Amino acid sequence: MLKFLFIITVISLQNIYTQEIIGNSCTHESSNSPGLCKLLTQCKEIRDQVVFFHKLPQTCGFEGTQAIVCCPKTRRPGSISESKCLEYVSYTQEKEICGHKIVKRIVGGDRAGSAEFPHMALLGYQSKNSDNLRWLCGGSLISEQHVLTTAHCLFTSSQFDGPKLVLLGVTNINDPNHRQEIKVVEKVAHPDYKRGSVYNDIGLVKLEKPVEMTSYVRPACLYTDSVIHVTDGIATGWGSTESVGRSKSENLLKVTLKIIDHQTCSDSYKNATNLDKGIVNDIQVCTGGGNERKDTCQGDTGGPIQIYHSSDATLCTYDVVGLISFGRACVGAPSVNTRVSYYIKWIEDIVWPDNSQ
Template sequence: MDRKQHLVRLGAGVVAGLGAAAIAWTGVAANAEEPAADDFEAKVVGGQPAAEGQYPWLVAVGDAGSGDPYERRFCGGSVIAEDVVLTAAHCVDEADPDDLVVFSGSVDLESDDIVETAVTDLHIAHDYDEPVELANDWALLRLDDALDVEPVEMGTDPEEFDVLETAGWGETGTGFPTVARWVEVPFVSDDDCEAAYPGEVDPQTMLCAGDLENGGVDSCGGDSGGPIMAPGDDGLILVGIVSWGYGCAQPGNPGVYAELADFNGAIDDVLEDWD
């Protein structure tokens, strides 16, 4: 298994086009000792269940076809326009639009309110994986129908904030929840982020968050593509996308997120082309 397969935070279900890119969430840094199963207690990690309406823009990205949304979802995403979802490039970079659907309308994937929407177009960041692996880890999904969902406000420089917030349906240490979970994660400076992952972080396109000293709070497998947010004047604003990390919630290994401030303009260009 290559380095990328240890890092990216995909979930248990994976769109058929991704094949071998399905990733175990328990990867650890090359210089770290893998924790024993009894010692590892990942939650979205250290978090709690989200309430209905808490993140109206939070969606799950899943396989097209039939079956339970809970079983078909493999990544998260954020609604940024009525018919556009922002997610991680590594979630969908080997997929066709016809392979994908988006689940919206509830934080509970078993709710009768869940709406399934087909994907009609897909844009992967042109500079994905440059200048380092998983840099510019963003993609856009154009939907077949507009969602009755409030889009999230696009964000700003996360360095203004001490604490950020992330949410998703990722691994909890005992399985994948049906109800999305959320957690607050301390912002980690670029210097500390690069020290945690030498040679693997591009500070221009990535940001880190987590408790460096103690661990215990983090995104995890299955949260990829979902939002990391900061407080704004009128509610939360989107500042990044769940991307990768070694293990989950381990001291010294913060979560790494695609940094929205770097590619806001590129997203706007795609949205203009799609109008």
């Protein structure tokens, strides 16, 4: 009888202890941000990190065998992007036909496979003097209805109105197969971008309707870490294939470029008159071909610098780490790209507003 009462007392004390823990305030050690102690099953953000990214959670205690974790009280920038990345992966084909292949040598580039970069987009511009449509900027599909590009690609020029149409699903501009052309209904440049500037050069295009998800049309993931943990990135685009002249490619090209350290890049642009702040490492990342004649060029602007997503849960998927912004000629000084991770919260608030509270 005494043993039975002891067991009941222990169970009751455990229940009281558990109830006291759940709902308590906690602080995330890594970010020093506030959180609440919740059961792991009740905290989707931490659960996704455990299941898909194999990150150990910060625990407050346990209820039986179930962890009580420190769940973020406010949304962590990047959490929506990571969740959406996992969602879009369901459209991936088998590994052996997803097209991933590192290339050693756009200027000096190779042709991309037909479904290798299913997030690649082209922005079409209407001529002011004719009915001609010109594909002048690149972009990356990042949701069912949004394309990420540079801010300077969104504005009207003396020859062309802003982007009117987005082309998806093809590697050859003239290929009718798998082709999706969708009208642009909204253009949003970053609020801190000033026309003609090279800073905060990032923008979003909203499509008239959601894309049809296929093996040839699927969003990329966004890279959320401020530090890029690899040495190479892959640039893709339909831009010029010559360092002199403007011979654009009808085929999507890919090229592997070195990620250039901040000091080297800054030294390359120290006399540039349009860089009053120099190269700003927080918001820009530089790439180049080293001693090889490889680079991005005219017509690639707005397109992505991407790396392979490392998680097995996101097979055949790329992370967009940068947007091709500007350079000096096509081969020479490093190209300067907008660093996507700095703008994650701004992107999420616009693209997924229902999840941004």
